[in-house]
Amino acid sequence: MSDVGLTPYLIVAAVLFVCGIVCMATKRNAIGVLMGVELVLNGANLNLIAFSRYGQLGFDGQAIAMFVIVLAAAEAAVALAIVLNFYNNHLTVDVDQARQLNS
Amino acid sequence: MSHESIRTAVQLILPECILIGTVCVMFLTGPFLLGRNGQASPGLRHRWGALALLAIGAAAWQWWHTTPVAAIDGPFLSDGLSFTIRGIVLALGAVLVLAAWNQLDDRTSAECNACLLALLAGVNLTAAANDIITLFLGLELVSIPTYLLLYLPTRSRPAQEATIKYFLLSLFSSAMLVYGLALLYGATGTTMLPEIVELLKATSLTESPLLLIAAPLIAAGLGFRITAVPFHFYAPDVFQGVPAFMAALLSFIPKVVGFTALWRLTALTSRAAAESADAVSTYMASVLAVLAVLTMFIGNLMALRQSNLHRLLAYSSVAHGGYMLVGLLAGGGSSGVPGGAALLFYLAAYGFMTIGAFCILLAARRSGDSIRTIDELAGLGSSQPLAALVLSVFLFSLAGLPPTAGFLGKFNLFLAAWSSGVSGTRWLAVILAMNAAISAWYYLRLIGVMYLQSPQPSTADAPTRNLPAWIATAVCVAGTLGLFLVPQAVWDAALLATQ
Amino acid sequence: MSSFAPILVYILVLLGFVATNLILTHVIGPRRKTAVKDMPYESGMDPVGDARQPFDVKFYLVAILFLVFDVELLFLYPWATAAYVDSGGVPAELKNLMFAVMLVFMGTLAIAYIYAWKHGVFKWR
Numbered sequence: 001m002s003d004v005g006l007t008p009y010l011i012v013a014a015v016l017f018v019c020g021i022v023c024m025a026t027k028r029n030a031i032g033v034l035m036g037v038e039l040v041l042n043g044a045n046l047n048l049i050a051f052s053r054y055g056q057l058g059f060d061g062q063a064i065a066m067f068v069i070v071l072a073a074a075e076a077a078v079a080l081a082i083v084l085n086f087y088n089n090h091l092t093v094d095v096d097q098a099r100q101l102n103s
Numbered sequence: 104m105s106h107e108s109i110r111t112a113v114q115l116i117l118p119e120c121i122l123i124g125t126v127c128v129m130f131l132t133g134p135f136l137l138g139r140n141g142q143a144s145p146g147l148r149h150r151w152g153a154l155a156l157l158a159i160g161a162a163a164w165q166w167w168h169t170t171p172v173a174a175i176d177g178p179f180l181s182d183g184l185s186f187t188i189r190g191i192v193l194a195l196g197a198v199l200v201l202a203a204w205n206q207l208d209d210r211t212s213a214e215c216n217a218c219l220l221a222l223l224a225g226v227n228l229t230a231a232a233n234d235i236i237t238l239f240l241g242l243e244l245v246s247i248p249t250y251l252l253l254y255l256p257t258r259s260r261p262a263q264e265a266t267i268k269y270f271l272l273s274l275f276s277s278a279m280l281v282y283g284l285a286l287l288y289g290a291t292g293t294t295m296l297p298e299i300v301e302l303l304k305a306t307s308l309t310e311s312p313l314l315l316i317a318a319p320l321i322a323a324g325l326g327f328r329i330t331a332v333p334f335h336f337y338a339p340d341v342f343q344g345v346p347a348f349m350a351a352l353l354s355f356i357p358k359v360v361g362f363t364a365l366w367r368l369t370a371l372t373s374r375a376a377a378e379s380a381d382a383v384s385t386y387m388a389s390v391l392a393v394l395a396v397l398t399m400f401i402g403n404l405m406a407l408r409q410s411n412l413h414r415l416l417a418y419s420s421v422a423h424g425g426y427m428l429v430g431l432l433a434g435g436g437s438s439g440v441p442g443g444a445a446l447l448f449y450l451a452a453y454g455f456m457t458i459g460a461f462c463i464l465l466a467a468r469r470s471g472d473s474i475r476t477i478d479e480l481a482g483l484g485s486s487q488p489l490a491a492l493v494l495s496v497f498l499f500s501l502a503g504l505p506p507t508a509g510f511l512g513k514f515n516l517f518l519a520a521w522s523s524g525v526s527g528t529r530w531l532a533v534i535l536a537m538n539a540a541i542s543a544w545y546y547l548r549l550i551g552v553m554y555l556q557s558p559q560p561s562t563a564d565a566p567t568r569n570l571p572a573w574i575a576t577a578v579c580v581a582g583t584l585g586l587f588l589v590p591q592a593v594w595d596a597a598l599l600a601t602q
Numbered sequence: 603m604s605s606f607a608p609i610l611v612y613i614l615v616l617l618g619f620v621a622t623n624l625i626l627t628h629v630i631g632p633r634r635k636t637a638v639k640d641m642p643y644e645s646g647m648d649p650v651g652d653a654r655q656p657f658d659v660k661f662y663l664v665a666i667l668f669l670v671f672d673v674e675l676l677f678l679y680p681w682a683t684a685a686y687v688d689s690g691g692v693p694a695e696l697k698n699l700m701f702a703v704m705l706v707f708m709g710t711l712a713i714a715y716i717y718a719w720k721h722g723v724f725k726w727r
Contacts, residue, residue, distance in 0.1 A: 010289075017282055024275055033271050040278035044285040051289035060294045061285075064236050066676055068281055071243050073673035075274060077666045078250050084662055086267050089260055095267060106699065131713050134720035141721075 009050035014026045016043030030083045034076065041072045106423060108177060115179040116231055117169075118162040118189060125158035126217045128396040133213030137248075138561045141210065144337060148212035152204045152571070155216040156197055158224070163193045171599060176295075180233040182281050183599035187447050188230035188363055191598065193353060195454040198578050201349040202348040204571035206472065212253045218248035218255070219352075226356060227567050230363045235284055235294040238364060242328075243281070245360050246273055249353070255311050256346055265344025269353075272327065272337045278323025278366045278511035286317035287368075294522040303383045305371070321368060322390055328361030329424045339409075342417035347473035350413055351461035354420040355454045362427060362446065369431075392432055392527060398425030399538040406545050415545065416460060423453055429531045430516045433523040434601070442523055444597035445515035449591055452586050456500040459579025466572035480549060482558025491553045493580055500583045502546040503539045508586030513539055663723055674711055678704070 016039050023036030045065040052061025087093055104471045113120070129151065137143050171186040200219055207215045225244030234239035250273070253266040288294060290313040291302045306314065310596030327334040369387055402422030409415040427449055431550070433442030464474040467490035474480060484491040513535070520532035586593060613687070642649050681704055684691040692700050 011217075020278065024278075028348050030267065030271065031358070032276070037274045039276045040282055044278070044282040047282070047285040047289060051285070051292075055289065055292055059238075060227065061288060063680075064239070064285075064288065064294070066680070067236060067240060070246075070673055070676060073669050074243075074247055075277075077670050079248060079270065079274070080662055080666050080669075082254055082266055082270055084659065085258065086252065089263055094306075095271065105693075106695065109696075109699065127710060127713050130717050134717055 003026040006050055006054040009046060009054075013043040013050070013094055016040070016046065028094050028096050030079075030086065030095050033095065034079050034083075036074060038076070044068060105118065110179050111175070111399060112179055115169075115177075115181045116228065118165045119224040119227050119231070121162045121165060122158055122220045122227075125154065126224070129154065129217035131222075136213070140170060140294065143209035143212075144557045145209055147209040148204065148207050151212045151216045152200060153209075153401060155200045155220055158220055159193055159197045159200065160221075163190075166190065166193060166452060175233075178234045178237045179228075179231045181231060183596070183602060184363070184366065184443075184447075185227070185230040187596045187600045188359065188450075189227050191447075191451045191454060192223055192226045192230075192356075192359060194582075195458060196220075198455075198458055198575045199348065199352055199356075200461070201571040201575035201578070202351055202465060204456065205569050206346050206348050206465070207256055215252060215255055218251045222248040222252070222352075222356060223437070226360050226363070229367075230361050232367060233296055235288060235296065235299075238296065239281065239284060241278065242360055242364060245356065249273075250358070252349060252352070256349070261344040262346070263344075264527050265341040268337050268344075269341045271355075272334075276324045276327035276334065278324075278453070278536065279320045283317045283320030283324060286313045286453060290314045290317060300369070300384075303387075306383055311383070318383060318387050319390065322394070323386065325361045325365050325368075326394060326426070328357040329365070329428070330358070330398070330400050330402075330421045331424060331428065332392045332421070333394075335398065335402070335421045335424075336419055339414040339417040341407075342413040342420075343411055347413075347461045347465040350416065351458040354416065354457045354461070358420075358424060358427070358453075362431065362450065365431060366443065366446075388432055389527075391428055392531065395425050395428035395432060395531060396534055398422065398428065399534060400425075403538050403541045403545075406542070409545075412464060412475055412477060412480070412549075415477075415549075416457065419542065419546075420457060422538060423457070423501075425538070426516055426535060427453070427526070429520050429535050432531065433516070433519040433528045440515055440519040440522060441598065441601040442516075442519040442528075443601040444594065445512070445519040447597035447600055448515055448586075448590070448594055449512035451597075452500070452512040452583070455579045455582030455586065456497045456507070456509055458495065459583060460497040460501065462572050462576040462579055463490055463497065466490065466569050466571075466576050467494070477549065477552055478559065481551050481556040484554035486558050491577060494553065495550050496580055496583060498546040498549055502543040504543070506584070506587050508583045510591075511587050511590055660726065667718055667723060670714070671711065677707060 020036045020039030020041075020043060023039060024033050025036075027033050027036060045068055048061040048065045048068070052059065052065075055061075083093055117483050133151075136147060162428065165188050166186075169181055169186065171183045171218075172181060196219070200216065203215065203219065216473060222245050225241050225246075225248070227241075228240060229241030232241055250266070253262070253269060256262075290311045294298060294301075303314070318593060322331075323334060326332075330338050338353075339445045341353065345353070371389075399422055402418050402420075402425060406415050406418035406422065409418060427446050430442045430446030430449060434446065461473075465472070465489050468474050469479070480494075483494070495508060497504075500507035503509045503513035517532050517535055520528045520535060681692075681700060685697060685700055
């Protein structure tokens with residue numbers, strides 16, 4: 001097995017990032033938006049770990065990645081609670097239905 | 104790493120440890136004080152509010168006994184910036200607890216007060232961060248309790264809509280910020296903020312394409328928090344939907360964290376300007392300058408045509424974000440009034456006047472949970488003269504007229520931008536003055552409505568007096584006038600941060 | 603070879619635990635057969651019919667709690683791999699301190715657990 005180097009990791013992470021942004025921008029479903037966020041965060045994690053591995057930077061990157069994973073889980077938990085509550089009132093998770101407030 | 108370094112690191116964040124410890128106590132004992140089927144005895148919220156104030160008092164006592172020291176090698180630092188930000192945040196955090204006091208349900212008040220304290224600890228941690236990890240953790244420790252505070256107090260449809268809007272956009276911005284920070288880490292090869300700042304000044308854009316991508320992502324992530332213009336559109340909707348104390352919180356707390364993080368990441372306010380014209384920090388400064396101009400104009404022009412007070416104050420908060428960005432940008436200068444000090448002074452003044460404005464709307468309500476439309480203000484001058492006078496003080500301050508803190512704050516920002524010697528900031532100073540004039544129109548119009556129009560006949564009974572909200576208002580009036588009459592102490596603290 | 607002895611003991615204890623539990627539940631456990639209990643097991647759903655039925659809200663609560671507690675355990679891995687190795691891990695003079703820090707961490711998790719328990723999240727109403 002030959003070592004592939006840093007660049008392929010960065011490319012995969014960038015693809016994840018773009019997928020996540022597109023997902024957030026196009027999905028009308030609150031859970032779908034959340035999945036987009038997770039994709040971006042995972043792209044960032046991949047970056048952090050690849051930099052940590054190939055940049056002689058020690059364990060700092062991996063430590064940040066761990067905090068990012070845990071915070072993503074905490075956000076997902078809050079998200080489930082909020083979306084569930086939204087569903088109870090609106091009977092949908094379509095965020096376009098949230099348009100009562102405007103000028 | 105040794106015992107010694109761990110002990111110093113913990114000592115640097117003792118005020119935050121007190122706050123977080125109280126949060127744990129609240130979450131632990133909160134559910135045990137509820138009766139069967141989750142009902143609370145009436146008046147339980149007074150106990151939780153008092154405990155929260157006590158914790159803030161203890162943290163403030165601890166804060167007062169710290170002495171700012173120069174940068175050290177570790178995850179936290181306690182320099183002039185974190186000292187000043189901590190003071191501002193603890194003082195206004197106590198005001199927010201008072202404002203929230205009677206808007207909270209007895210049943211959920213333990214959780215809400217705990218979230219408020221956690222959020223204050225998060226702001227302070229961001230200010231004390233010396234490292235990307237602690238900076239990011241501090242920012243998230245502000246965001247997550249904010250979601251909970253949006254979600255817990257009311258379950259009405261508008262509040263839920265505001266919650267889900269704020270939540271999804273905030274997640275989006277956090278994700279961008281994390282990706283930007285990851286690239287920043289890769290490009291600079293360190294997590295320590297002082298080293299990153301040095302590298303950003305020395306590196307030119309052509310050397311590191313990663314930074315070219317990282318800078319806009321970070322600007323977007325933090326721009327959401329300071330409501331800079333392309334990322335401001337959530338503010339009016341969210342402010343309209345949430346209770347008044349949450350609107351007060353959202354207009355102030357995210358701005359403090361956003362500006363603190365920007366300061367730490369760019370250090371535009373340090374006295375030494377960027378060395379070369381194509382350095383990354385110069386590039387970031389020009390991006391931020393464009394954002395500042397757009398933010399001031401769009402915030403003020405949109406505020407002109409609002410009839411809902413929460414929406415009006417939301418656009419006003421957008422515009423004030425723009426003014427403060429001018430201060431941040433002027434900080435790179437080498438002479439005259441330091442822009443960073445002007446920014447910090449303005450943050451304190453802005454906190455007192457915007458939170459005060461929401462508090463008096465809350466305290467002077469005649470029906471519902473607070474005054475929400477301009478029509479409800481009509482004739483306030485004759486029906487509730489004290490409330491009208493107090494609101495006028497805050498509106499004068501927001502418009503930047505003497506004798507209030509807002510005047511001195513705007514004057515400092517203008518001087519800082521005019522005298523900084525950095526190219527382009529003189530234009531920013533001129534635009535700042537123009538916008539202050541535009542904004543005076545809609546603030547003074549409200550005073551006109553209060554004193555010149557006749558009151559609407561009120562059918563609802565006068566609600567019970569909201570004493571904590573009045574105390575909060577009194578503190579804010581004292582702050583708004585006090586920062587004009589005796590500004591020296593706060594100004595000295597702000598100057599300390601720029602050294 | 604002797605270094606594998608603890609693993610052998612571990613496997614024996616494990617098998618013994620499983621065997622004892624299986625035998626004991628068969629011997630002393632009460633047994634009531636109902637129509638629902640005799641159905642093939644399909645993760646709590648009806649095995650016949652449309653698979654796209656909405657889940658009960660109760661599942662979401664458990665899912666949220668599982669998500670949080672499961673991921674928080676991530677912080678235990680680096681400590682567990684670094685704390686008790688002879689070289690390259692946590693320095694000897696910091697081992698006790700690190701253990702105390704992990705106890706504080708587990709304590710905060712326990713607060714969250716007690717909070718959820720007192721609010722009746724674990725009651726399957």
